[in-house]
Amino acid sequence: MKEKLKSYGIIALGSVIFGLAFDWFFDPNQVAMGGITGLAQVINALLPAIPVGVLTIVLNVPLFIAGWRYIGFHLLASSLFSMAVSSVAIDLIAVVYPFGPMDPMLATLCGGALMGLSLGMVFSQGATTGGTDIVARLLKLRWPWLPLGKLILVPDGVVLALAALAFGRVEAALYGAVGLFVATRVMDTVLYGLDTSKVAYIISDQWEALAQVLLKEQDRGVTILRGQGAYTGRDKQVLMVAFKQRDIVQIKHTVHQLDPSAFLIVCDAHDVLGEGFGDYQKEEI
Numbered sequence: 001m002k003e004k005l006k007s008y009g010i011i012a013l014g015s016v017i018f019g020l021a022f023d024w025f026f027d028p029n030q031v032a033m034g035g036i037t038g039l040a041q042v043i044n045a046l047l048p049a050i051p052v053g054v055l056t057i058v059l060n061v062p063l064f065i066a067g068w069r070y071i072g073f074h075l076l077a078s079s080l081f082s083m084a085v086s087s088v089a090i091d092l093i094a095v096v097y098p099f100g101p102m103d104p105m106l107a108t109l110c111g112g113a114l115m116g117l118s119l120g121m122v123f124s125q126g127a128t129t130g131g132t133d134i135v136a137r138l139l140k141l142r143w144p145w146l147p148l149g150k151l152i153l154v155p156d157g158v159v160l161a162l163a164a165l166a167f168g169r170v171e172a173a174l175y176g177a178v179g180l181f182v183a184t185r186v187m188d189t190v191l192y193g194l195d196t197s198k199v200a201y202i203i204s205d206q207w208e209a210l211a212q213v214l215l216k217e218q219d220r221g222v223t224i225l226r227g228q229g230a231y232t233g234r235d236k237q238v239l240m241v242a243f244k245q246r247d248i249v250q251i252k253h254t255v256h257q258l259d260p261s262a263f264l265i266v267c268d269a270h271d272v273l274g275e276g277f278g279d280y281q282k283e284e285i
Helices: 002-029 035-046 052-070 073-096 104-123 132-142 148-167 170-193 207-217 245-258
Strands: 197-203 222-228 235-244 263-269
Touching: 002 035, 002 073, 002 104, 002 170, 035 052, 035 148, 052 073, 052 132, 104 170, 132 148, 148 170, 197 207, 197 245, 207 222, 207 235, 207 245, 235 245, 245 263
Parallel strands: none
Antiparallel strands: 197 235, 197 263, 222 235
């Protein structure tokens, strides 16, 4: 129960940030927005009497039914909660404090970043804000290797085109495309970029001493790979070590201290699974 409350608290905060991003940056500057909220924004431009939040709820109904059928009840329940909070936040913030217009590009960049943060928070808890977010989750069932941010670009691109027609300004859609790009990059950073793991490949004549220090003194897992120098033809032992970003300075210092002439390659590593790192999750996004 404590974990569920924490999860729904994060979803609620992300949903409120979503509503704030819309009311502060997108709506007052007529910057088109993707997703069902963007579609609701288009309809609201044509029929101002219907609030964006109400339209968002109505348009989401068929998508939630599809999400329930193909993705499961947890997604439905948590996403309904997220959609309700974000929709209420959009209409409530607009009434309490109507934000004025600002420089469109500044609004696009800041709005996109804030939107990406909010979506990342919601998605990290296995929920969505509804709309094309659910479409993206359904697409991920077909193409699981693609990042969620890139999948969202597909349905949102269609909504941006409709927004250009509704607002009568191509600039609205172009600004929206920039905001969408920023949002997807920030969202993928929140979802995947927090996994700041690294992997190092160390080629050294002192490989035995290095392996012992890494294993016993620094408690690192070390794998020995067999290699051969293409120029010399000599056999080489390559040490492969996975570690967290915070340990990179210590690893470099250890290698330099034991063998200043060692050849060291450090690469980014994502989805590192195993002891000391993450566990496999079947429904992982």
